[in-house]
Amino acid sequence: MAYNPEPLSETSVIKFNDQDFYSLRDRCLRSRLPFEDETFPAEASSIGQKLLQGKNLSFLEWKRPWTYRCTQNTDDISYRVVTSTTSECYQLLHTVWFPVLPVETGELSEVPPHFILEDASRFDIQQGIAGDCWFLAALGSLTQNPQCLQKILMDQSFSHQYAGIFRFRFWQYGQWVEVVVDDRLPAIGRDCLFVRPRKGNQEFWPCLLEKAYAKVPMLALHAYALPLQMFPTSWPCSSQQLS
Numbered sequence: 747m748a749y750n751p752e753p754l755s756e757t758s759v760i761k762f763n764d765q766d767f768y769s770l771r772d773r774c775l776r777s778r779l780p781f782e783d784e785t786f787p788a789e790a791s792s793i794g795q796k797l798l799q800g801k802n803l804s805f806l807e808w809k810r811p812w813t814y815r816c817t818q819n820t821d822d823i824s825y826r827v828v829t830s831t832t833s834e835c836y837q838l839l840h841t842v843w844f845p846v847l848p849v850e851t852g853e854l855s856e857v858p859p860h861f862i863l864e865d866a867s868r869f870d871i872q873q874g875i876a877g878d879c880w881f882l883a884a885l886g887s888l889t890q891n892p893q894c895l896q897k898i899l900m901d902q903s904f905s906h907q908y909a910g911i912f913r914f915r916f917w918q919y920g921q922w923v924e925v926v927v928d929d930r931l932p933a934i935g936r937d938c939l940f941v942r943p944r945k946g947n948q949e950f951w952p953c954l955l956e957k958a959y960a961k962v963p964m965l966a967l968h969a970y971a972l973p974l975q976m977f978p979t980s981w982p983c984s985s986q987q988l989s
Contacts, residue, residue, distance in 0.1 A: 748821050755961065758921075758922060759915065759922045759924045759926050760921055760923045760924065760960060761888050761926075762924060762925045762926070763926075764960070765785070765926040766926075767911065767913040767924065767926050770895045770909075770911055770926060771907065771909045771911050774910065774911060775907065775909050776980075779907060779959050780810065780910030780911075780928070780929075781910040781911035781925065781928045781929075782910075782928055782930070783911075783927055783928040785961075786927060786934075786957075786961045788808035788921065788928075788930045790806055792960075793932060793939070793960075805934050805935065806932055806933075806934060806939070807932070807933050807934070808930040808931065808933075809900050809931060809933050810910060810929050810930055810931070811859035811904065811929055811931070811948070811953075812858070812859060812904075819939055827879070847871075858904065858948065859904045859943075859948045859949075859950050860903075860904060860948055860949050860950065861899075861902055861903045861904055861912075861949070861950060861951050861954075862863075862899070862903075862913045862946075862949060864948045865892070866889050866892070866895055866899070866951060871886060871889075871941060872953045879917065881941070881956060881959070882952075884943065885941075885952055885955070885956075891930035897915060898915050898916070898955070899914065899951055899955065900913055900915065900916055904950075910928050910929050910930075911926060911927070911928055911929070912926070912927055912928075912929060912954045912958070913925065913926045913927075913958075913981075914927075914955050914958040914959075916953070916958075916959070916962070923962070925958040925961055925962060927954060927957045927958045927961060929950070929952075929954060930950055931953055931954075931957065938953065940953065940956055940957075941953045941956045
């Protein structure tokens with residue numbers, strides 16, 4: 747039987763870790779400091795070892811999308827497109843939003859980040875250093891159902907009321923669970939550790955969605971089996987053990 751979720755109301759959504767998106771965002775905007783999620787810290791311990799066996803984490807860095815200069819895994823190519831819009835955007839970042847943001851102007855990416863640029867597409871999703879192709883496949887399937895995708899991604903951006911905080915919703919055991927994350931993403935050098943934006947568009951919805959998925963222990967514990975079941979695609983899902 748196909749699943750058709752009911753229209754969402756705020757009261758029907760469970761807030762993971764009791765974190766309220768609006769309260770946290772407003773606090774950051776008042777203090778003019780970007781959100782740092784203490785429940786999912788920017789540390790190697792938050793990543794886990796199974797996906798990163800053999801990886802040298804001594805050079806691990808956590809970067810916000812404003813400072814990402816994403817490249818292909820084998821090409822050291824940073825973007826060189828600087829427009830008046832880009833400059834104005836960074837001026838706002840430093841003088842209006844977060845004057846004490848701990849990055850220098852020279853560290854900022856020369857292409858501003860986007861949450862979604864035009865429409866979400868399976869071509870937005872690129873694999874990073876870690877072997878997480880199973881998750882990429884689930885995201886690719888999700889982009890074929892824009893109505894469902896919108897319920898998961900919500901309406902958010904890197905411009906309007908940006909505070910370094912994002913939220914996503916997962917369908918779990920018949921209930922919507924809302925997960926809040928900051929936008930610090932792990933990287934080694936210029937290589938994204940996990941899902942990375944497609945070269946040239948700086949579109950970060952796949953990266954941040956993966957981080958939210960990884961934050962929920964019961965989801966990450968069954969990472970290979972559950973991705974599609976957490977995204978209500980109107981199709982029944984089941985797991986099959988192959989010998």
